[in-house]
Amino acid sequence: MAEPPQGLGNRERYVPDLAEVCRLLAERAPEPMLAVEGDTHIVRYANPAFRRLFGVQKEELIGRSFDDALPSGMSPEYADLIDHVFSPATHAKPEFRQPVVKVVGLPTTEWSCSMWAIVDADELAVGVMIQVTNLAEGQRLLREAAAMNEALLISSLEQHELREGLNSSNEKLQAEIVERQEAQEALRIASLALESRVAERTAELEAANKEVHTLTYSMAHDLGSPLRAIVATSRILQQEASGALSKEYAEMLERQVHNALRVARMVEDMLQFVRLATQPLEQKTVDLAEMAREVEAWVGPRYPDRTLNVIVVGRLVAKADAALIKIVLQSLMDNAAKFSPEGGKITVGRQEGGAFFVRDEGIGFELAYADRLFTPFQRLVNEANFPGTGIGLANVKRIIERHGGSVSAESSVGKGSTFYFSLP
Structure with a gap:
């Protein structure tokens, strides 16, 4: 990584390039990946796995139109998808499409792909990332x-x-x-x-x-x-x-x-x-009701401008890693408080013989976007109004799945949200 420039007179300060980090990850990824400009479809990046799949050199792709750079059989279906993913109406909520196509001239002819918009620091779309999976x-x-x-x-x-x-x-x-x-x-x-x-x-x-x-x-x-x-x-x-x-x-x-x-x-x-x-799992019997009370004492002082009433319902016992499950409760209860600007009840409980849940009376969200909540660094709200990085619920999903369970959410705009998680 380049060294920061010397002196403090420049208006632009040195900030480490996280885009370079992402590029290095893509270079080492086993799945083929391609980045194109959203409005011109000009290819700007293709990782080694992508070049191996199509048997082409980097110079044959970079700077060329997406329609011209790849074998026939692909462009007609995917050009429209690129425009759809890049459009202002959709780029803030990534599109994941996986049609299977046959590409003329390749020995392995069946593959699928996923697309999502590449956005800059101002949340404006600058391109489209395409990930290819070989099915043949x-x-x-x-x-x-x-x-x-x-x-x-x-x-x-x-x-x-x-x-x-x-x-x-x-x-x-x-x-x-x-x-x-x-x-x-x-x-x-x-x-x-x-x-x-x-x-x-x-x-x-x-x-x-x-x-x-x-x-x-x-x-x-x-x-x-x-x-x-x-x-x-x-x-x-x-x-x-x-x-x-x-x-x-x-x-x-x-x-x-x-x-x-x-x-x-x-x-x-x-x-x-x-x-x-x-991180290794150290599973033992955990009292989630007692843990929820501990988290309540931690969450309350973080939001002194609102009145929160935490209600813990029933006997909440499970076999799990105590430290990791505490992270789950902290994330869910902190979210419940953060997205309840008018205050209100936060209920921690369990469905009869089933999943645990954390319910609030906050602003809620459109259920159609529920899957995005558990994707790292994906957020449905403006950072200025509700600060955060978008990693908390992704951590919840990773922890629960490592325990062999699952997570889900229910919500309606203006009527609060309920997050469920199951433990074996």
């Missing part, structure tokens, strides 16, 4: 196995017919038995080969995920020191040179401090998100 290899193996099963079934039917004429067809029947045994052996070998391929792919995916987690943690950790230096230097300037700065420059300096602190919070949340993927 698994489908080929399934077709081979199906063909062998079909051959075995046909062989069995033929043997049944031969048994009816056993006295005159004994020799032919023996030949059919041998054929059946050969087909069974071939099917067994194919099944073993398929299992081996699946195991290899699983191991490769686990290794790639581990590498991504390690890289993300390392990069996020290394960003901490320069961010703290930016904030500290800016605070010193505000204290020592405030009288010498014009109103415009003073406002610029304050924005710099605000943005640096926001990035620092995102880095800390990113570190926690990565840690939660690898």
Whole structure:
């Protein structure tokens, strides 16, 4: 990473480039990825996995139109999707489309893709990211196995017919038995080969995920020191040179401090998100009712401008990792308080024999966007009105799924929200 420029006279301050972090992650990703300009469809980035899939060099893609750079059979369907994802009406809520198409001229011809808008710091769409998943290899193996099963079934039917004429067809029947045994052996070998391929792919995916987690943690950790230096230097300037700065420059300096602190919070949340993927589970019997009371004492002082009435209903006991489940309750109860600007009840309870829940009487949200809530750094509200980084509910989902459970949400605009989580 480049060193920050020397001196404090520049209007633009050095801020670590999180886009570079994302680029490095995409370079190492096992899934093919492509970035295009939203309005022109000009290709601006293609990771190594994407170039390998299509058998092209970087120079053959970058700077060319999406329609011209890729094989025929793809552009007509996907050009409209790119425009749809990039449009101002939709880019704030990413579109995930996975049609399967056949691309002329490729040995592996079936694949699917997901698209989402690339937005800048002002939440304006600047492009579209496309992620490709190769489906052909698994489908080929399934077709081979199906063909062998079909051959075995046909062989069995033929043997049944031969048994009816056993006295005159004994020799032919023996030949059919041998054929059946050969087909069974071939099917067994194919099944073993398929299992081996699946195991290899699983191991490769686990290794790639581990590498991504390690890289993300390392990069996020290394960003901490320069961010703290930016904030500290800016605070010193505000204290020592405030009288010498014009109103415009003073406002610029304050924005710099605000943005640096926001990035620092995102880095800390990113570190926690990565840690939660690898932290060992220490499961024991946990009293969630008692834990909810502890979290209530923590949440209340954070929102002194509103009256919150926390109600804990029933006996809430489960076998789980106490430290991680406390993070779940802190995130859900803090969200309930944050999005209840008029105050009100926050209820912690459990459905009869089922999932635990945290319910509030706050502003609510449109249920159509519920899935976005659990995606890292995705938010449905303006950061200025409701501060946050969008990682809390993603952490909740990761923790609960590591316990073997699931999360969901119910809400209606202006009528509050309920978040559910299950534990085995």
